[in-house]
Amino acid sequence: MSNIVIASQSYSLDYLDNKLATLDTREKIIYLGEALFQQFGYNGFSYKHIAQKLGIKNAAIHYHFPSKEDLGIAIIEHARGKLQRWKTKTDELPISATEKLEKYIDGMYGWQIDKGNRVCLMAASGTDFFSIPPTMQEKAQSLGYFIRNMYSEILKEGRENNEFYFEGEPKHQALNILFALQGSLLSARLHGKEVYQIAKNQVFLNLKAKK
Amino acid sequence: MSNIVIASQSYSLDYLDNKLATLDTREKIIYLGEALFQQFGYNGFSYKHIAQKLGIKNAAIHYHFPSKEDLGIAIIEHARGKLQRWKTKTDELPISATEKLEKYIDGMYGWQIDKGNRVCLMAASGTDFFSIPPTMQEKAQSLGYFIRNMYSEILKEGRENNEFYFEGEPKHQALNILFALQGSLLSARLHGKEVYQIAKNQVFLNLKAKK
DNA sequence: GTCTATATGTTGATAGAC
């Protein structure tokens, strides 16, 4: 499947091909749409890009998703479902809070770095918040609250365990950590992938007891 | 000057009017362009929006900035110049590292929150990185390095003074802090302005000695 | 479910008059 061109620059999305091959058209559109949303923003990709990559026509996409808003909602809902299922599975593992936090971070942020410098959907939605329809805004807010709770819980658990040391409320430290990771994905585009590792490392350093 | 409409929603940019009134056309375009870039992203605003707000025609903007790329570069260069002058002035003040860090943060991030939930230019450039021309990418990278150094220095100074306590290198902690603040501006759109205050507060808590 | 064809609006951009 061919490269796509955005802002006069050509991008290979070959890393998606293996997964795409296993999906039906509707799922393909969501999966690819999610990648494009995270890489180029909601205003940065079009039905034409999806059509080219999938080797179908514009109209076929409109059959599955009459408007771009429908697709946008489907993308966020799909991401949320995936995250929820993944969280449930991860929470069943018999591991420490520290290990679980690292799993959360690697699974939600580290992966994005490896694949084409994506930004997480919550950050992408924040960036484009004023350019997306209100229905999408609500879905994004709700996804955001889910993620915030996820990190609040693990920080609370870890502090009660004496694994983590930090001042302030767990839900506030959770925001601090989430924001740092989101910001690192943005900056990884300007300054390279290392900044993600630095940010992640610093998150854990800041959770350690100080001498 | 009238509202502008983006994604079927109407936004008042009245808060810019006082400042705009003091500028000539070329400066007006840059100043308004900067605001639009930070609020709607590079793909999210057009010459039409600028023309409407300023009460001039599309072609007048092209006279000053033949291509959107020219405007984009001017916006980032202007922001950089403003930041550099502001930093020089701020650094002359006889204040502690803690106070200076707070001045940096309020001046660079707090202000954006009050005005229309803007995102800082570095974050906006990160988000749109793959949709902006290479010339703009370079300007954005350079601005990013300037900001990173700015925060590295103050953290280094503060730790040597025994005002700040943190693990790891100052330049790494600087990234962590910058990312947290940038991320908070994104999330402030989804979840309200309070998250900025929370993030800022948590930054200072994490710099305190732990009992 | 996918196609061709087409409608309608917007975008960045230019030519030439004033």
Add this chain to the structure above:
DNA sequence: GTCTATCAACATATAGAC
């Protein structure tokens, strides 16, 4: 320096044939 007029390219979207 700003205007009118106009452009080609692209966007989202629909009608109707296969």
